[in-house]
Amino acid sequence: MSWILAQAKVYIDDAFHDGYVKMNGSMIEEVGKGLPHVGPDDEVWNVRGAFVLPGLVNTHNHTPMTLLRGLGEGEPLKRWLEDVMWPREAMLSEEDVYWGTLLAQAEMIESGTTTFLDMYDRLHVIFEAVRLSGMRAVLARGMIGSEDPSVEAAKLKEAEDVSRRYHGALSGRITMMISPHGAYTCSSAFLKEIIELSRALSLPVTTHLAETRQELLTVKKREAMETIPYLEALGLFERPLLVAHAVHLSERDRETLARYDVRISHNPVSNLKLGSGIAPIPDLIRRGLTISLGTDGAASNNNYDLFEEMRMAALLHKGKEEDATLIHPNEALRMATAAGARALFLEHVIGKLAKGYRADLIIVRSDGLPYVPAHDDVANLVYNGRGSDVLGTIVDGRLLYWKGEHLTLDTERIRYEARLRAKRLA
Amino acid sequence: MSWILAQAKVYIDDAFHDGYVKMNGSMIEEVGKGLPHVGPDDEVWNVRGAFVLPGLVNTHNHTPMTLLRGLGEGEPLKRWLEDVMWPREAMLSEEDVYWGTLLAQAEMIESGTTTFLDMYDRLHVIFEAVRLSGMRAVLARGMIGSEDPSVEAAKLKEAEDVSRRYHGALSGRITMMISPHGAYTCSSAFLKEIIELSRALSLPVTTHLAETRQELLTVKKREAMETIPYLEALGLFERPLLVAHAVHLSERDRETLARYDVRISHNPVSNLKLGSGIAPIPDLIRRGLTISLGTDGAASNNNYDLFEEMRMAALLHKGKEEDATLIHPNEALRMATAAGARALFLEHVIGKLAKGYRADLIIVRSDGLPYVPAHDDVANLVYNGRGSDVLGTIVDGRLLYWKGEHLTLDTERIRYEARLRAKRLA
Numbered sequence: 034m035s036w037i038l039a040q041a042k043v044y045i046d047d048a049f050h051d052g053y054v055k056m057n058g059s060m061i062e063e064v065g066k067g068l069p070h071v072g073p074d075d076e077v078w079n080v081r082g083a084f085v086l087p088g089l090v091n092t093h094n095h096t097p098m099t100l101l102r103g104l105g106e107g108e109p110l111k112r113w114l115e116d117v118m119w120p121r122e123a124m125l126s127e128e129d130v131y132w133g134t135l136l137a138q139a140e141m142i143e144s145g146t147t148t149f150l151d152m153y154d155r156l157h158v159i160f161e162a163v164r165l166s167g168m169r170a171v172l173a174r175g176m177i178g179s180e181d182p183s184v185e186a187a188k189l190k191e192a193e194d195v196s197r198r199y200h201g202a203l204s205g206r207i208t209m210m211i212s213p214h215g216a217y218t219c220s221s222a223f224l225k226e227i228i229e230l231s232r233a234l235s236l237p238v239t240t241h242l243a244e245t246r247q248e249l250l251t252v253k254k255r256e257a258m259e260t261i262p263y264l265e266a267l268g269l270f271e272r273p274l275l276v277a278h279a280v281h282l283s284e285r286d287r288e289t290l291a292r293y294d295v296r297i298s299h300n301p302v303s304n305l306k307l308g309s310g311i312a313p314i315p316d317l318i319r320r321g322l323t324i325s326l327g328t329d330g331a332a333s334n335n336n337y338d339l340f341e342e343m344r345m346a347a348l349l350h351k352g353k354e355e356d357a358t359l360i361h362p363n364e365a366l367r368m369a370t371a372a373g374a375r376a377l378f379l380e381h382v383i384g385k386l387a388k389g390y391r392a393d394l395i396i397v398r399s400d401g402l403p404y405v406p407a408h409d410d411v412a413n414l415v416y417n418g419r420g421s422d423v424l425g426t427i428v429d430g431r432l433l434y435w436k437g438e439h440l441t442l443d444t445e446r447i448r449y450e451a452r453l454r455a456k457r458l459a
Numbered sequence: 460m461s462w463i464l465a466q467a468k469v470y471i472d473d474a475f476h477d478g479y480v481k482m483n484g485s486m487i488e489e490v491g492k493g494l495p496h497v498g499p500d501d502e503v504w505n506v507r508g509a510f511v512l513p514g515l516v517n518t519h520n521h522t523p524m525t526l527l528r529g530l531g532e533g534e535p536l537k538r539w540l541e542d543v544m545w546p547r548e549a550m551l552s553e554e555d556v557y558w559g560t561l562l563a564q565a566e567m568i569e570s571g572t573t574t575f576l577d578m579y580d581r582l583h584v585i586f587e588a589v590r591l592s593g594m595r596a597v598l599a600r601g602m603i604g605s606e607d608p609s610v611e612a613a614k615l616k617e618a619e620d621v622s623r624r625y626h627g628a629l630s631g632r633i634t635m636m637i638s639p640h641g642a643y644t645c646s647s648a649f650l651k652e653i654i655e656l657s658r659a660l661s662l663p664v665t666t667h668l669a670e671t672r673q674e675l676l677t678v679k680k681r682e683a684m685e686t687i688p689y690l691e692a693l694g695l696f697e698r699p700l701l702v703a704h705a706v707h708l709s710e711r712d713r714e715t716l717a718r719y720d721v722r723i724s725h726n727p728v729s730n731l732k733l734g735s736g737i738a739p740i741p742d743l744i745r746r747g748l749t750i751s752l753g754t755d756g757a758a759s760n761n762n763y764d765l766f767e768e769m770r771m772a773a774l775l776h777k778g779k780e781e782d783a784t785l786i787h788p789n790e791a792l793r794m795a796t797a798a799g800a801r802a803l804f805l806e807h808v809i810g811k812l813a814k815g816y817r818a819d820l821i822i823v824r825s826d827g828l829p830y831v832p833a834h835d836d837v838a839n840l841v842y843n844g845r846g847s848d849v850l851g852t853i854v855d856g857r858l859l860y861w862k863g864e865h866l867t868l869d870t871e872r873i874r875y876e877a878r879l880r881a882k883r884l885a
Contacts, residue, residue, distance in 0.1 A: 103834030107787040140828040246781075305778030306842075308785075335842040336829040344767075345774075352731030353779075355672075359734075361533040402566040403762040405874050406881030408529030416732075416761040421847040448831050455832030 034074040035062055036430065042399060042410060044086035044370075044386055047363050049410040054085055056392040059204065059429035064386045080396055083424055084414060086366075087384050088147025088169075088393040089339040090373025093239075093277040093298040093327025095175075096137035096151050096159065097130040098122070100455045102331040110245070110307050118332060121458050129458070130158045132450040137337055138166040139442045144338045144420025147393040147428045148373070148383060150275075150298075150327070152212050152239060156195045164203055167433045167441045169393060171377050172199060173212035173239050176227060178219040185223050189230060196234050205391075206429060208379065209234075210275070215241040216260050217248040224267050237273035237378050239298075243286070244278035245309050261286040270295060275376050277327060278303075279317070280310040287313070291320040296376040299368065301345040303329035315350050315359045325376035326368045338420035343369045347415050362415040392430035398422050460500040461488055462856065468825060468836060470512035470796075470812060473789045475836040480511055482818040485630065485855035490812045506822055509850055510840060512792075513810050514573025514595075514819040515765040516799025519665075519703040519724040519753025521601075522563035522577050522585065523556040524548070526881045528757040536671070536733050544758060547884050555884070556584045558876040563763055564592040565868045570764045570846025573819040573854045574799070574809060576701075576724075576753070578638050578665060582621045590629055593859045593867045595819060597803050598625060599638035599665050602653060604645040611649050615656060622660050631817075632855060634805065635660075636701070641667040642686050643674040650693050663699035663804050665724075669712070670704035671735050687712040696721060701802050703753060704729075705743070706736045713739070717746040722802035725794065727771040729755035741776050741785045751802035752794045764846035769795045773841050788841040818856035824848050 036056045042049040045064060055063040055075075063069070071077055098118075105117030125133070134151070141149055148169040151159055156172045163170045174192040179185050192211060200209040211231035213219045219227070231238045243249060243260065252260040261282070264270065270293035277298040279290070290297070299312055314324055326342040328334050347365035351357050374384025383393045399410070403417035426434040433441050462482045468475040471490060481489040481501075489495070497503055524544075531543030551559070560577070567575055574595040577585055582598045589596045600618040605611050618637060626635040637657035639645045645653070657664045669675060669686065678686040687708070690696065696719035703724040705716070716723070725738055740750055752768040754760050773791035777783050800810025809819045825836070829843035852860040859867050 100832060101834075103832070103838045106835050106838040107784055110783045113783065136828060136831060143828065301778075302774060305774040306783065308777045308781045308783035310781050311778050335838060338829070338845075341770075348728060348731040348771075349775075349778075351734045352727075352737050352775075355734045355736050357536050357539065357732065357734035358533055400874075402562060402569065402870065402874070403764070405562060405877050406526060406529070406885075407878070408527075408881060408885055409532050412529045412532040412761065417764075419764075419845050419847055421845055444828065448826075448828070451831050452833070455834060459832075459834055 034076065035072065037069050037071065037075055037077045038080050038085050038396065039069055039077050041080045041083055041085040041396070044084070047367070049084060054386055054394065056430045059392055059431070061386060061388055061390050061392050063388055080424070082399055084397040084399050084410070085386070085394055086397065087370040087386055088395050088426065088428065089145050089369045090325065090377065090384060091141060091146050091149040091328055091337065091339055092275060092325040092373050092376045093300055093329055094137070094149050094151050094337070095153050095330035096149070097125055097133035097153055098330030098332045099137040099140075100125070100129060100133040100451060100458055102335040104332065104459065124458060127155055127158050129454050130155045131162055132447060132454055134159050134162045135166065135442060135447050136451045137331065138162060138168055139439060139444050139447055140337045142166065142168060142426050142434045142439065142442070143423060144340065145395040145397065145423040145426060146337065146339050147395065147426060148377065148379070150210070150239065150377060156199070160199055160202070160207065163207060165441060167428050167431055169206045169383065169428055171208050171210055173210040175212045175214050176219065176223070177214040178223045185226070189226055193230060193234065196236055200236065204429065205382070208377070210237050210239045212239050215248060216264055217251040221256070221267065224269070228268055228272060231272050237275065238269065239275040239277070242276035242279055243281045244304070246281055249281055259283070261289050265289055273378055277329070278309065278312065280304055280312045282313060287317060287320055290317070291322055294323070296323045296325065298327040298376060299324050299346060300327045300329045301349050302342060303333040307333050311349060311353050314346065315354060318364070323372050323375045324368050325373040339369050340418040340420050343415055362409070362412045365415045366411055393428050395423055395427070396425035398424050460502065461498065463495050463497065463501055463503045464506050464511050464822065465495055465503050467506045467509055467511040467822070470510070473793070475510060480812055480820065482856045485818055485857070487812060487814055487816045487818050489814055508825055510823040510825050510836070511812070511820055512823065513796040513812055514821050514852065514854065515571045515795045516751065516803065516810060517567060517572050517575040517754055517763065517765055518701060518751040518799050518802045519726055519755055520563070520575050520577050520763070521579050521756035522575070523551055523559035523579055524756030524758045525563040526551070526555060526559040526877060526884055528761040530758065530885065550884060553581055553584050555880050556581045557588055558873060558880055560585050560588045561592065561868060561873050562877045563757065564588060564594055565865060565870050565873055567763045568592065568594060568852050568860045568865065568868070569849060570766065571821040571823065571849040571852060572763065572765050573821065573852060574803065574805070576636070576665065576803060582625070586625055586628070586633065589633060591867060593854050593857055595632045595809065595854055597634050597636055599636040601638045601640050602645065602649070603640040604649045611652070615652055619656060619660065622662055626662065630855065631808070634803070636663050636665045638665050641674060642690055643677040647682070647693065650695070654694055654698060657698050663701065664695065665701040665703070668702035668705055669707045670730070672707055675707055685709070685712070687715050691715055699804055703755070704735065704738065706730055706738045708739060713743060713746055716743070717748055720749070722749045722751065724753040724802060725750050725772060726753045726755045727775050728768060729759040733759050737775060737779050740772065741780060744790070749798050749801045750794050751799040765795050766844045766846050769841055788835070788838045791841045792837055819854050821849055821853070822851035824850050
């Protein structure tokens with residue numbers, strides 16, 4: 034028995050075509066133009082001209098921070114981070130982490146994200162939340178260095194334990210990455226141990242890189258070397274690697290990233306909001322790098338709507354470089370789908386509507402006024418699409434959300450718990 | 460008999476307070492915190508914690524271009540304009556203008572805009588559409604120069620006629636401005652005549668200014684002067700003036716604009732999309748200039764959601780100047796409301812919730828997941844608000860839209876007509 038979404042505008046080969054998607058269990062069985070062949074046991078949903086496309090992929094997030102969004106607005110970055118965020122993150126209980134990540138996941142599900150990367154701690158809690166939500170997730174225990182070697186050792190041990198336990202869990206819905214927080218927050222010795230762990234476990238690495246000018250100065254002062262040559266010397270780039278931000282890069286840095294095929298998580302909204310800067314994305318694309326999209330945590334965004342990130346990526350660089358031909362809408366949509374999959378080393382699993390891929394897809398209404406006229410469907414979706422246009426979200430062939438209703442999460446309870454916990458944190 | 464919106468989060472003095480708004484006819488009668496006094500004949504709507512704020516003001520638009528959105532995506536600016544837009548604009552019939560502006564107005568109404576400025580031609584058609592929609596509008600007959608003096612004379616005559624006929628019409632819902640298209644598209648002689656017309660009619664002027672580097676070069680070549688000193692010498696700045704874009708400004712230009720209290724329509728999305736650049740808004744604010752927001756026509760945006768413009772204004776300059784303290788959410792919300800009113804010379808009429816102002820206001824749901832937790836209502840609205848969160852739109856005390864239903868416009872017919880006409884234009 035197959036489940037067929039019919040009479041859809043289906044995203045095939047960078048364009049929308051009238052057609053259908055057939056799912057069987059957790060897999061995509063067939064994608065085609067026109068009308069499907071329907072077997073006697075097949076279930077057919079007529080989606081009446083709605084867009085059907087791969088679920089969006091958010092490649093950089095810290096979901097429990099959702100409880101902190103709106104705190105310290107307008108403060109300078111250093112004070113926001115040191116006086117507002119860090120003291121409150123230190124207060125987050127396991128229950129806070131649980132309800133914070135559930136709020137984030139509910140928000141992602143209803144705005145069309147099917148896969149997210151979470152860099153945080155207490156991953157056993159986040160794992161339980163992902164089990165419940167039905168999303169696909171890449172979990173990475175973010176490790177910040179410590180003066181105390183036993184603290185670092187405990188973090189490494191924890192990262193190893195959760196990685197062994199969860200990699201491939203929930204029928205493959207969970208994969209793991211190893212995550213040093215950043216070059217400026219980990220010592221060389223700690224970074225080496227982390228790289229070694231990733232090698233021992235055969236897992237990719239994800240880290241923050243070149244988000245702010247300040248962090249690059251910190252490393253330079255400490256190591257008497259620029260950050261990227263320093264990380265190259267440590268062997269980081271020999272690991273499969275996803276870096277978040279990549280805002281401040283020299284010519285040579287860019288060459289290095291391209292040479293090692295480092296995957297990029299472009300977080301345009303967060304980079305703007307925190308005053309970090311604007312990443313040189315068109316140049317990185319010219320060099321052949323894989324550019325995916327991330328929201329970062331809600332405290333610096335302040336939401337998880339990847340349509341907004343897509344639109345920002347499509348608009349920002351045209352204006353910055355004064356060239357309207359940069360980042361075509363097709364390119365922006367690819368960033369949020371196929372490139373997102375590649376950034377998470379899941380390019381053979383998700384990010385594309387084709388036989389043999391996991392059935393992770395979203396159904397988006399195309400009948401709102403901003404979609405009229407339909408001269409260019411991809412442009413309409415990228416420039417006018419909003420998370421609120423999402424009608425349905427499917428992961429592994431399972432419907433998680435349909436027309437305003439969550440099928441896996443109790444959003445009333447989540448709202449209640451989040452409000453309650455946020456009060457204490459304020 | 461008054462109409463009371465109660466149990467709202469009401470925007471008073473730059474913050475949201477639990478309170479109410481009382482309307483009587485087309486006017487705001489009372490705004491207060493806590494619970495209202497309810498008379499026996501009053502109608503009370505309990506909006507259950509929704510935001511109530513002044514209707515958003517879009518200070519730069521060309522609404523009939525809605526039929527062209529999505530055409531020529533990714534083309535360089537010159538080709539997009541000359542080969543895609545202009546030939547098709549020349550094809551627009553009066554009926555096209557009518558249905559195009561109605562589509563734009565329906566979209567604005569449902570995304571929370573109550574007042575818009577329209578710079579276009581065939582204003583008698585747009586006037587009829589505004590009469591029908593119930594929106595507040597500032598209409599300006601955009602005049603491009605011609606080699607043929609009789610064409611210019613006819614445009615001036617038309618601008619004069621429509622200005623005399625419509626200024627103050629529909630119980631004041633319509634006001635008029637005089638509009639030379641731009642310094643680069645009008646000769647000195649034509650500009651002088653236009654300025655003279657605005658003086659004779661005692662109407663403000665609106666024009667495009669410093670949108671692209673190219674237009675500044677055109678003027679310099681033609682007049683052997685920089686654009687802004689040239690316009691100053693022509694006496695333009697002695698008129699009450701609203702300029703759209705203001706992207707490329709020298710130090711001296713900025714001083715000039717500030718000295719004359721020129722009102723600015725900041726169009727960040729359009730400026731990015733067309734590759735025009737990023738306006739120096741934080742500096743213009745420091746100089747005391749009034750910064751309002753505009754979407755520009757849909758072909759360069761591609762929508763009329765002012766929440767997006769607000770968010771872009773709040774984010775973009777932080778990133779460009781690498782300073783997270785720039786453009787506080789309060790400032791962005793002011794741009795879309797009170798500053799919008801001032802930019803249109805309507806600051807005593809709209810843009811504020813206070814006794815004696817027109818009852819132009821919107822009701823916005825505050826219960827979506829991105830609004831949880833409510834650490835900072837203004838930040839939640841500016842960074843997370845979407846046009847689709849608008850529950851209700853009121854102009855002159857009249858409900859135009861409520862929970863998905865338009866009360867003045869037949870959106871099915873509009874959709875049908877827009878699609879039909881767009882096909883011919885493609």
